[in-house]
Every structure is written in C-alpha cells, then in structure tokens.
Amino acid sequence: xxxxxxxxxxxxxxxxxxxxxxxxxxxxxxxxxxxxxxxxxxxxxxxxxxxxxxxxxxxxxxxxxxxxxxxxxxxxxxxxxxxxxxxxxxxxxxxxxxxxxxxxxxxxxxxxxxxxxxxxxxxxxxxxxxxxxxxxxxxxxxxxxxxxxxxxxxxxxxxxxxxxxxxxxxxxxxxxxxxxxxxxxxxxxxxxxxxxxxxxxxxxxxxxxxxxxxxxxxxxxxxxxxxxxxxxxxxxxxxxxxxxxxxxxxxxxxxxxxxxxxxxxxxxxxxxxxxxxxxxxxxxxxxxxxxxxxxxxxxxxxxxxxxxxxxxxxxxxxxxxxxxxxxxxxxxxxxxxxxxxxxxxxxxxxxxxxxxxxxxxxxxxxxxxxxxxxxxxxxxxxxxxxxxxxxxxxxxxxxxxxxxxxxxxxxxxxxxxxxxxxxxxxxxxxxx
Amino acid sequence: xxxxxxxxxxxxxxxxxxxxxxxxxxxxxxxxxxxxxxxxxxxxxxxxxxxxxxxxxxxxxxxxxxxxxxxxxxxxxxxxxxxxxxxxxxxxxxxxxxxxxxxxxxxxxxxxxxxxxxxxxxxxxxxxxxxxxxxxxxxxxxxxxxxxxxxxxxxxxxxxxxxxxxxxxxxxxxxxxxxxxxxxxxxxxxxxxxxxxxxxxxxxxxxxxxxxxxxxxxxxxxxxxxxxxxxxxxxxxxxxxxxxxxxxxxxxxxxxxxxxxxxxxxxxxxxxxxxxxxxxxxxxxxxxxxxxxxxxxxxxxxxxxxxxxxxxxxxxxxxxxxxxxxxxxxxxxxxxxxxxxxxxxxxxxxxxxxxxxxxxxxxxxxxxxxxxxxxxxxxxxxxxxxxxxxxxxxxxxxxxxxxxxxxxxxxxxxxxxxxxxxxxxxxxxxxx
Numbered sequence: 001x002x003x004x005x006x007x008x009x010x011x012x013x014x015x016x017x018x019x020x021x022x023x024x025x026x027x028x029x030x031x032x033x034x035x036x037x038x039x040x041x042x043x044x045x046x047x048x049x050x051x052x053x054x055x056x057x058x059x060x061x062x063x064x065x066x067x068x069x070x071x072x073x074x075x076x077x078x079x080x081x082x083x084x085x086x087x088x089x090x091x092x093x094x095x096x097x098x099x100x101x102x103x104x105x106x107x108x109x110x111x112x113x114x115x116x117x118x119x120x121x122x123x124x125x126x127x128x129x130x131x132x133x134x135x136x137x138x139x140x141x142x143x144x145x146x147x148x149x150x151x152x153x154x155x156x157x158x159x160x161x162x163x164x165x166x167x168x169x170x171x172x173x174x175x176x177x178x179x180x181x182x183x184x185x186x187x188x189x190x191x192x193x194x195x196x197x198x199x200x201x202x203x204x205x206x207x208x209x210x211x212x213x214x215x216x217x218x219x220x221x222x223x224x225x226x227x228x229x230x231x232x233x234x235x236x237x238x239x240x241x242x243x244x245x246x247x248x249x250x251x252x253x254x255x256x257x258x259x260x261x262x263x264x265x266x267x268x269x270x271x272x273x274x275x276x277x278x279x280x281x282x283x284x285x286x287x288x289x290x291x292x293x294x295x296x297x298x299x300x301x302x303x304x305x306x307x308x309x310x311x312x313x314x315x316x317x318x319x320x321x322x323x324x325x326x327x328x329x330x331x332x333x334x335x336x337x338x339x340x341x342x343x344x345x346x347x348x349x350x351x352x353x354x355x356x357x358x359x360x361x362x363x364x365x366x367x368x369x370x371x372x373x374x375x376x377x378x379x380x381x382x383x384x385x386x387x388x389x390x391x392x393x394x395x396x397x398x399x400x401x402x403x404x405x406x407x408x409x410x411x412x413x414x415x416x417x418x419x420x421x422x423x424x425x426x427x428x429x430x431x432x
Numbered sequence: 433x434x435x436x437x438x439x440x441x442x443x444x445x446x447x448x449x450x451x452x453x454x455x456x457x458x459x460x461x462x463x464x465x466x467x468x469x470x471x472x473x474x475x476x477x478x479x480x481x482x483x484x485x486x487x488x489x490x491x492x493x494x495x496x497x498x499x500x501x502x503x504x505x506x507x508x509x510x511x512x513x514x515x516x517x518x519x520x521x522x523x524x525x526x527x528x529x530x531x532x533x534x535x536x537x538x539x540x541x542x543x544x545x546x547x548x549x550x551x552x553x554x555x556x557x558x559x560x561x562x563x564x565x566x567x568x569x570x571x572x573x574x575x576x577x578x579x580x581x582x583x584x585x586x587x588x589x590x591x592x593x594x595x596x597x598x599x600x601x602x603x604x605x606x607x608x609x610x611x612x613x614x615x616x617x618x619x620x621x622x623x624x625x626x627x628x629x630x631x632x633x634x635x636x637x638x639x640x641x642x643x644x645x646x647x648x649x650x651x652x653x654x655x656x657x658x659x660x661x662x663x664x665x666x667x668x669x670x671x672x673x674x675x676x677x678x679x680x681x682x683x684x685x686x687x688x689x690x691x692x693x694x695x696x697x698x699x700x701x702x703x704x705x706x707x708x709x710x711x712x713x714x715x716x717x718x719x720x721x722x723x724x725x726x727x728x729x730x731x732x733x734x735x736x737x738x739x740x741x742x743x744x745x746x747x748x749x750x751x752x753x754x755x756x757x758x759x760x761x762x763x764x765x766x767x768x769x770x771x772x773x774x775x776x777x778x779x780x781x782x783x784x785x786x787x788x789x790x791x792x793x794x795x796x797x798x799x800x801x802x803x804x805x806x807x808x809x810x811x812x813x814x815x816x817x818x819x820x821x822x823x824x825x826x827x828x829x830x831x832x833x834x835x836x837x838x839x840x841x842x843x844x845x846x847x848x849x850x851x852x853x854x855x856x857x858x859x860x861x862x863x864x
Contacts, residue, residue: 211601
C-alpha cells in the first residue's frame, strides 16, 4: 500500500531522460509586436549607427587645428561659411579658417573634424569668434561609432524589451524572427468541477485550475489553450487527450490523479502512446499524486486537483520546460532572502513547500510568514502567498528567525499589486 | 545664455502642483482577460469557499468519537453504510458506529465530523476496521474555512496574476471591474527622422523613440498609440498635438526641444491651453532640454530626441505618472545594490544618470559597469544597459569599488533575456 515514491530530484532526472525541451519553431514578427518575445536569431547590424558622422551639440563645425590657440579673451577668428541643416547632406565644405553653423544631429560637413558649442562662439556678421579650443573629434559622433555594420548587436535567446526594440528600430529592422510560443493545453477533470457562470449545485465547486494554470502558462511565455472540463469518463478523457496531443506541444491536466476510484487519468495516459507514464507520484507536499507522461514526444503533466498543489507543481516541473521551449536564456524565477516569522515544519521524507507571504519590517528586512496553516486545500493560500519556501527531505523544519530563501511567484509582486515593505532589493519612491 | 535650470526634484515638485495623476476610468473585463490588470474594486466573496464541508483525503467518514479507542492492533469496528460520491449531495447519514467510504473533495455526509485515511481502515464486507483514532474535524475542510461569504478577499489596486485569478474563479466571478489603461500618445519630431521601411537617405536616421517609448509605456501599464513622425512645422505640430490631446490621457513627444532653430515644440505647447509649459529644461544629464506642459488638465512630456536621454527621462518623469494612472499600488521600479566597476563622474551641478550593465562575479556580487563611455547619443547604450546609477548634484563621482544602487529598467532583466551572473537576490536553476 505504501509504495516508494520518487523524490522531486529523481522525478526531474527521470523526466530529463524522457524529454528534451527545445523551441517549437520560429516565426517572423513585425517590430511593433515583438515586445517581450524571444529572439530566434542573432541580429547583425545591416548599417552603421549613426549612419553618418554627426554633431552632438548645437554649435559651429570647425577644423580643430584652427581653434588650438583660442582663449576666453583671445578668440580665434573664423570665416562664416554657411549653415548645416539637419536631415540633409551638407552642401558647404569647411576649409581652413572657416566654420559652418550646425545643429545637434546634423551631418558634419566635409573638412570639419569637431564642433564648438554655441556657448563658446559669437558670430559677428561674416566672422565667428571661437573662445575655446576643441580637439579633433570633439562633440562629434563618428559614423559607426555606436553600432558598426556587420556587428552582432542582439543575441538569439534575448527577450526584446523596450531597449532591444530601440536597437532594432535604429537599424531599420521591421520584421524579426522570433521563437514561437509553445502551445500548452489546459484540461480540468473531476465530477465536482463546474464551469464558471453555471449554477453551483450542492457538492460542486467552480473550475479554478483552468484559469490559474492558463495565466501561469502565459506568464512564463507559453500560449495556453483551455480545453475546459472533461468528465471522469474513460472514452471522453481518451478522446480529449488524443485530440489535444495532436494540436499542442504540451498538455497540463489537473484533478483525477489521486487514489480515488474515479481517477482515470493514469489509466488513460498509458493507452495513448509511448513511453506513457514515466512518473507516478512524487515525494513532495503538496503535490504527491502528480503524474507525468510522455506520449510520442509530447509531455503530459497531470497535476492534483487542488489549486495550490497544482500551481506549486506547475512551478516545479512545468514552468522550467515551458521556459526552455520559449528559447529564452534564463529559466529560474527570482529568489529573495527572508527571515522565517514562525517555525515551518516539513512532512517527514517529503520535499515540503510552504506558501509564504512577504512583509518588510521597519529595517527593510523581509519577513516570510506562512500564507495558510496547513490547509493545502485553501484557495486563499494562493492569493495570499508571494512565493514559497522549500524544505528539503532531510530537514525537519525551518525555525523562526532562520534565513529562508523564498522563491517568488512573480518578480513584479514586490513592486506591483501588493503592499510589501521596503526590502533589501526593492524600494518604493513617490511618483514624480 | 546660462539661465538657471530647475533641479530634477524641483521639476517633480512643479509638476505635482500642476497635475495629479489618477486612474482614468474603469471597465468590466472578462476573467480570461484580467491577467496583469489592476482591480478597480475590492472583491467581496459572494459565497463560502469551500461551499460545503468536504473531505481532504480518500477514506472513511466517521463520527470521531467512535474511533477514540481505536489502536493498531485493536481497531474500532464500524458498520459500512455506503459510498459518498464526489460532486453530489450525500444521501447517506453516518449514525453511531457506522461509516461511509468517501473520496477527496466529496461532501462530508450528515452525522460525520471527521475522515479516517484509507491507509488506516480495512473493509471486510459490511464492517470497516479503523486502526487509528481521529479527532473531530480531522481531514475535513469546513464550509467557508478558506473564504467566508462577505469577506473582502482581493483589494482595489491589486494586480491580477495567476493566483488572484484563481481566487476570482473559485468565487465564480466571470467579469471583474478593472481600471482602464491610460491612453498615451507617442509623437516623434525632427527633420532627420524617417519611418522604418523607408529608404535611409543621407543625413537621415530611423525613428527609434516611437518604438522604445511605446514599449516602455506598455511595460508600465499604459496603452500607447503611435502618432508617428510629425514634421518640424508649426501648423502641423499644432494640429497634431491638438487632435491628440482630445483623444488621449497623456502625450509624450521626442525631439525638437533643444535650442536649435527648428525646435518648435516649446512654442507650440504654449498656444494650446492653460497653463502650458511648466517645466522648461532640467538640470540633469542626460535629458537637460526636457520640457513639460500641462494643457487643460492633460500632461505633455517633450523629451529629447536622443533615444537614451528620452527613455531615461521617461523613467524619471513619465513612468511614475502612468503607474499612478493605472491605479496600481506600487510605482517604483526595483533597485539592486551593486559595486561600481570603475569611477563614474557626475556633470557639475546636474543630477547625472549613468547607464550601467550588471554582471555577477564568482561570489555572486553584482558589478555595475558603465554601458557606454560618455556617448549619451549611443543607441547601444540602451540595449547594453540593465539600468542606471544616479549621482546627485552635490556628488562628484561614484568611485570604483563603491556600492551603487542600480535602478533596473526591467525586473525581469535578471532572469530573462540576459546572461548575468548569480546575484544576491536572483538565482538560476537548471530546468527540470
């Protein structure tokens, strides 16, 4: 009756041997839509940035040598030879002892090799008095000094945030090859689950996992598809899973995996393809009944029906796979150091996860407090928690006052959506 | 010629006196689309969670008192009185010395007050041997023990991530009142700017700011609308700004604000409404020419054309306003402590921002290195930088080895899109 369960690490090993997560394809995306997506190719600059040598200030384009003896009270006297407009090819050439007025960003005219700031020059009709010397290249940005044509400027695997997008725009790149988002199906099972919007009859509860798991999949870069609630009935489960597997890159189900008589998922998973179930229960708390199968090259994660357990196991097993499949570099959610508010006990022989909420004390020290007392069934545990503390199999408890590493559900959580105190790594300012 | 500029703090004060950022309205959003949006109302539970008292395990529903004398070798003997199916109202009642088989999540039948785990019970025909005593309430989750009907479970101003969405789903809430995203117009000006996709004629550069600013606006919760490039021509600028102001909550322009002859934006901003320009230049580097106006209750931020300066001033002045207008709690981007790799100098009398990239040394210490050497014009400065270091007006420099607070552009930057070393507050694991 008490079969030996795989430890979490063993389970991860077994999974690794059966499935290698990798990007599911690439697609060309218009620049306006690349935000927060992953580059599938190195970006090699097709042109110099700036494309031409330009002035960095408003002033006078000069040959530096003509200004070397200039002083506050003994200015160099140059002949005015014209204006350099911005956005056009200069028509004038700056010859010995001449200068042309130029604005920020305008192309440096032939002959000139530096710019004197407006503040240090005074124009008198056709002559310009320069009150400060400049050296060659001063206040000038040379063509290609920022990005050189042919240079690899962004790397495959990088996420395009506002700044990367700016670089792409500077290079005139309008379409970018990005990794496709992995398609992940979300299936809920259980005779007690009803769709939102339907009346809640006695003994029923609303479908939570479809929404939490879909949101979590989206948050880590996947593209969730909600299949909805499938009744605990062999042929229907089989049909739904078969169909879904053909269309999706991964399937995540919840419910129907504990030892109850109606738990058919494990039976179904072994009838759909090879190798079938590779992990059947894990020595963790919560999340013990978690079952994992690989079916003809596609993973199926069958998580417990309990929303907290389901989401926790999602973070442990599913999220890292999805992150790899997005093609992005980094896979680990951020971890912050905190001090345990009270003693947190581990379940003997099982890797235990305790949902905690974070608050900051007056010294800016982060405090981790259990988000619920033992009720792994509690939905509010989820909403109250900022992350979880992990207690290893050989550890009995984390004591009050001990340092605890908290794995955050959302890095944003510390700056958005929650009132947490100032921490060592996050501060809050007043707007403007 | 050297007029006294406002310091950054003075500028923020002036702005505060002229504009109070607040949410721009609310709208009802279907649950499937509330991800990452801001709650505009407290959520009060319309029902108990769980809605009924349910078993937390697979086992036997009992009256605890009937098991008090049970022992491993002297089990309590109870009469089997039926099955409790999940998702239905129980038909059986557990009377003295009787028990009903029950599965996880099924409603506790009348009479029963606890559940004995399957592992500790053995059924023999019509009798069930209980080998362990249980106390009242054991392995049972009482109706409303998680969320009580009428309880305020989520707060106005919270961002709905996967976990908050789970709570809403549990309560059967299908539509949520969320704050509207503030509409922010993005306008680029400058005779040298050309649209992406167009040929890059001599003296021209591509429009970068439309893309960087739009992405940055979206990243902080605003809804950007790109107006595109408006020529440096009085009447066209005037028409574009007038039209935009009627449709948007805020306008952000870039270019056309330095002291060059073609810089018309300041002139235009004083002709459109009251009070007009309230900030005309700020003692910062980069970003000095930044001009801010409030026109009939709507802010217009005119940022420098230089992409790095524009985005930096966006983070300083614009982002906090947008964050407030989204209705979310927290406004400050995260700050991490790092050690300065080399000495970073400040511009005399001006708040100086140095773009830095972060790397981790072997001890996990974050190192901040300048992302570019002086070239505030450099576009790559942006792409290379993870954030910026602030040097106050009265400070000459931050020395090599000094601790520097780095304001991050994206909190995700440390776990996505960039290869940075392990830091004190972020770690990376292998997937699975």
